[in-house]
Amino acid sequence: MADNKVSDIEMSAILAAFAESREVKANSIHQSKTFMALIIFGNIYVFTSLVIYYLFGSNIHASLDADFTFVFAGRANVMFWLVVSMNISAYFNVGFKALCLVSLVYTLNSTIDNVVLFSGLLDFGDHSYFSIFVISRPIMFVVLAWMALSFRDSLEGD
């Protein structure tokens, strides 16, 4: 042990190597244009659907039992926090792929549940603005899967 002396220069080099924050390291990994386009699209899609839901959701509420409308509000809240978490994890490059998978599974689960629960209770044809998001849901599945595949997370392997 006594022979393993580290000089001041070597010590400062080691300290400098670990001094850089994870944020700076994460930002040094350049994501592809495809990924950037996908994450922008995903954010716009989710926030537009949330804005439309909160602006026009009362029309759907009028035609349903109060307990059933609680489902839409709950799902909107969960989706909002998932998107916020995905943006943060993409920025700091921590567990983004796992979060993408969680969001994909949650979206799939909520879609199946909605189909099962509301198929006989709600006619989506009566709410055209809402139907757009129901019909376009498969696009969101593709976007989430593609985002996870195109994300560069070489930092995690360091």
Place this chain on the structure above:
Amino acid sequence: MIKKLHFSKLFLISLLISYLYMTLVIYTIITLPVSTFDTDSPEKVLASVELAYTRLTIIAVAFFGYPIVLFSSLKYAKYVTIALTAWAIAMYIDDYLVLNKMIEYPKGVFVSATLLLRPILIICLIWMSFELTYSKSKLE
């Protein structure tokens, strides 16, 4: 040809508990008598039954499909395990925060046991996901 897997005992115990739980869920849903539901709100009863059978289908697919994935590819087994864990957590959060007002759980020993043991399944799945992600499990 079945490949030999090297997992920790905890992983195997978690896998065993998960399979026992899935067997319990399948048995509970299949043997559920309609008379155990509260008939005051037929819409909620219908929603609960439809949801139970939809989930039963997915559980059955996972029950028979998971060993195939586990024995063929550890890489894909990791993603399938994480996906199943995410699905179990999503259902748990959904049932208690989103669907709590519209799901009527039937009364019965097996139903109570299924609901009570649900967190244990999630803990086992989380453990399996972590082990597949971070441990050095090997496939011969």
